[in-house]
Amino acid sequence: xxxxxxxxxxxxxxxxxxxxxxxxxxxxxxxxxxxxxxxxxxxxxxxxxxxxxxxxxxxxxxxxxxxxxxxxxxxxxxx
Amino acid sequence: xxxxxxxxxxxxxxxxxxxxxxxxxxxxxxxxxxxxxxxxxxxxxxxxxxxxxxxxxxxxxxxxxxxxxxxxxxxxxxxxxxxxxxxxxxxxxxxxxxxxxxxxxxxxxxxxxxxxxxxxxxxxxxxxxxxxxxxxxxxxxxxxxxxxxxxxxxxxxxxxxxxxxxxxxxxxxxxxxxxxxxxxxxxxxxxxxxxxxxxxxxxxxxxxxxxxxxxxxxxxxxxxxxxxxxxxxxxxxxxxxxxxxxxxxxxxxxxxxxxxxxxxxxxxxxxxxxxxxxxxxxxxxxxxxxxxxxxxxxxxxxxxxxxxxxxxxxxxxxxxxxxxxxxxxxxxxxxxxxxxxxxxxxxxxxxxxxxxxxxxxxxxxxxxxxxxxxxxxxxxxxxxxxxxxxxxxxxxxxxxxxxxxxxxxxxxxxxxxxxxxxxxxxxxxxxxxxxxxxxxxxxxxxxxxxxxxxxxxxxxxxxxxxxxxxxxxxxxxxxxxxxxxxxxx
Numbered sequence: 102x103x104x105x106x107x108x109x110x111x112x113x114x115x116x117x118x119x120x121x122x123x124x125x126x127x128x129x130x131x132x133x134x135x136x137x138x139x140x141x142x143x144x145x146x147x148x149x150x151x152x153x154x155x156x157x158x159x160x161x162x163x164x165x166x167x168x169x170x171x172x173x174x175x176x177x178x179x180x
Numbered sequence: 181x182x183x184x185x186x187x188x189x190x191x192x193x194x195x196x197x198x199x200x201x202x203x204x205x206x207x208x209x210x211x212x213x214x215x216x217x218x219x220x221x222x223x224x225x226x227x228x229x230x231x232x233x234x235x236x237x238x239x240x241x242x243x244x245x246x247x248x249x250x251x252x253x254x255x256x257x258x259x260x261x262x263x264x265x266x267x268x269x270x271x272x273x274x275x276x277x278x279x280x281x282x283x284x285x286x287x288x289x290x291x292x293x294x295x296x297x298x299x300x301x302x303x304x305x306x307x308x309x310x311x312x313x314x315x316x317x318x319x320x321x322x323x324x325x326x327x328x329x330x331x332x333x334x335x336x337x338x339x340x341x342x343x344x345x346x347x348x349x350x351x352x353x354x355x356x357x358x359x360x361x362x363x364x365x366x367x368x369x370x371x372x373x374x375x376x377x378x379x380x381x382x383x384x385x386x387x388x389x390x391x392x393x394x395x396x397x398x399x400x401x402x403x404x405x406x407x408x409x410x411x412x413x414x415x416x417x418x419x420x421x422x423x424x425x426x427x428x429x430x431x432x433x434x435x436x437x438x439x440x441x442x443x444x445x446x447x448x449x450x451x452x453x454x455x456x457x458x459x460x461x462x463x464x465x466x467x468x469x470x471x472x473x474x475x476x477x478x479x480x481x482x483x484x485x486x487x488x489x490x491x492x493x494x495x496x497x498x499x500x501x502x503x504x505x506x507x508x509x510x511x512x513x514x515x516x517x518x519x520x521x522x523x524x525x526x527x528x529x530x531x532x533x534x535x536x537x538x539x540x541x542x543x544x545x546x547x548x549x550x551x552x553x554x555x556x557x558x559x560x561x562x563x564x565x566x567x568x569x570x571x572x573x574x575x576x577x578x579x580x581x582x583x584x585x586x587x588x589x590x591x592x593x594x595x596x597x598x599x600x601x602x603x604x605x606x607x608x609x610x611x612x613x614x615x616x617x618x619x620x621x622x623x624x625x626x627x628x629x630x631x632x633x634x635x636x637x638x639x640x641x642x643x644x645x646x647x648x649x650x651x652x653x654x655x656x657x658x659x660x661x662x663x664x665x666x667x668x669x
Contacts, residue, residue: 140483141497141539148490160487161257164328 102180107173114149118142128170154180183348183437184390189383192441199445200371208368212342215445219347223310230309237274238341241267241319245340248326249333260327267323271316278308283514311350313511317476318344322358324480331359339365346447348438352431354452354472361447369446381628382440384649389433392652393610397426403601405575408584413594416585423571424564425611428456431470436626451625455618458552460559462528463538465567466505473508481507498533502526512574517582521573528566544622552619 108126115124119137132138138146147163150156150172156179166172182188195218204210224231244267251260276284292298322343325331334340343361404411404419411419435452442449450472459465466474482504489496502523509522532538547553552560572589576582617627628645630636636645 137540139539139541140478140486141533144486144490144497145493147487148493160484161328163487164483165330 102177104173104177107176107180110153111150111169111173114146114153118145118149126169128168128173130169131167150176156180183351183434183441184387192444196371196376196444199369204368205370206368208366209336209338211368212365213338215347216338216342216345219342219345219350222347223345223350227310229307230312233274233309233312234315234345237270237315237319238344239337240270241322241344242334242337242340245322245326245333246335248323252326252329264323264327268320271320274312274316278306278312280510280514282306287516311352314353314355315344315350317355317473318358321355321476321480325358331362334358334362346442346449348441349449352434352438353470354435354438354450355476356450356472357476360450364447372446375443375446378625378629379440379443379445382436382443382626384646384653385626385628386433386436386440387653388649389429389436389614391433391656392649393614394426394430394433396610396656397422397429397607400600400602400607401426401575405577405581405585408581408588411588412596412599413589413591414596414598415600416589417594418598418600420568420572420585420589422607422611423575424457424568425614427571427574428453429614440626455622457564457615458544458560458619458622459563460542460544460556461532461537461563462525462566463532464541465563466525467541473511477504477508477511494533497538498530501529501533501538505529515577516579517573517576520579520582521570524570524573 111126112124115126115135115138116122119135119142121135121137124135132143143163147158151158154176156176158175162175166175195214198204199211199214204214220231220235223234244263248260248263248267251257251263322331326333334343339362342365343356343358346356346361349356401419401423404415408416432453439449439451452470452472454468454471456465456468459468482500485500485503486497489500492499503526505526506519506522509518509520509525512518512521529538544552544556547556551557572585573582576585620633621627621629624630628649630642635641
């Protein structure tokens with residue numbers, strides 16, 4: 102799977118979970134850049150991403166991401 | 181180690197002077213060593229047995245941190261895990277042994293007795309080492325942060341030991357995280373007039389909160405708890421409404437003293453309170469009350485649990501929140517009242533989680549005349565009342581006393597005139613002063629950190645306030661009610 106495909110899928114998941122159509126994720130996007138991306142919605146996002154890609158992240162991986170780019174790298178290493 | 185004693189505060193100014201002598205002023209390492217030696221001497225002078233434990237734990241975690249770092253650095257995460265687990269287990273083990281062992285044994289014996297079994301329970305006299313609840317949390321957070329690759333192990337032992345035992349914060353916090361603290365002590369702290377001024381203002385307001393508000397209110401609430409059966413419902417209600425203000429003044433006062441002393445010495449300590457009584461729901465309240473503990477437990481208890489329960493969606497979050505709040509409650513001590521305090525707060529989160537308000541931060545915008553909008557004011561009042569109920573559980577010596585309080589409270593005497601011992605109108609004035617000051621300066625670092633608002637842009641007006649506070653502190657210092665409430669935790 103290409104990196105761009107992952108970004109497209111993530112954009113859809115983020116827009117759906119956070120109910121915000123204008124979201125466009127970039128590698129350096131962080132929770133500070135998106136209003137409703139907080140600790141609670143983060144877990145909902147993770148859960149949806151896992152379902153979509155049929156993968157399972159470890160707690161450490163989830164806690165270590167500092168931006169979307171790092172999240173995408175983890176997904177790339179799994180799919 | 182009493183932060184309120186004249187000798188202690190005088191010695192801080194002496195320490196500040198020494199830190200700025202030519203030998204120390206440009207050497208971070210010398211300044212750090214000086215602060216560590218002073219802190220260790222103060223600690224050992226208060227609790228020599230506890231000092232040995234502090235020293236041994238510090239040495240053990242120093243080497244443990246380096247060992248975890250080596251494995252994380254080499255990408256050997258599986259090998260780093262058992263070491264991190266050991267660090268967390270040892271820290272939790274210390275807390276369990278010193279704080280909860282006697283309580284667990286006693287609870288088991290009571291349970292066994294209720295099942296018809298009797299056995300002799302050993303009488304344990306385990307003294308809680310000074311500040312254990314606070315410094316073990318620093319030790320645990322240090323190893324977890326290295327494991328999560330959010331910080332690197334500290335190679336300089338003096339710097340690491342200073343982070344664990346920074347003396348203004350060791351007794352009652354705030355609980356600083358390793359990155360925030362260690363990054364500051366790598367360069368020499370030069371004297372800055374602005375920091376000096378802010379530090380003095382924080383200390384002054386902290387002393388006022390503790391001596392003039394908390395200790396003025398304490399005899400009344402204490403008297404109520406000592407004679408529950410003789411106090412009518414209306415007085416119980418009034419005393420319950422006063423207690424959150426007393427607690428806030430006591431603990432926020434302490435935190436400001438610690439943060440202010442840190443600022444005098446050129447260090448920024450993590451804040452602990454942000455006007456909690458202006459919270460519009462319980463979730464917001466916990467983001468503003470004892471923030472350093474709440475954020476610690478959120479990062480290391482709530483988040484892992486929330487991740488673990490993520491397949492259960494909101495139910496999983498509710499479960500994680502309830503466990504989180506029970507842990508916060510039990511952190512305060514070995515008593516079922518604290519567990520109930522946490523459980524009650526946890527249950528208050530459920531409507532917020534299912535209603536979608538949990539985790540959302542809505543900015544507080546004032547309405548007409550800079551006052552809170554009617555809807556916000558009502559939500560603040562409702563939150564205060566909900567929190568007041570929790571504080572009855574928190575203050576009660578045991579569950580049966582809490583129940584006695586509630587049954588006295590919900591009686592016919594609730595609708596009579598309150599017979600509250602030594603209650604004075606001055607209390608109302610003090611509580612109003614606190615609320616007004618907190619509201620006006622809610623966006624500032626502390627109430628006295630005026631930023632040229634209204635009359636306070638005039639130097640003469642500011643100094644009048646300082647003198648008035650100093651006079652009030654001087655006039656009330658003989659009524660000093662005792663140590664800070666949080667120093668017992």
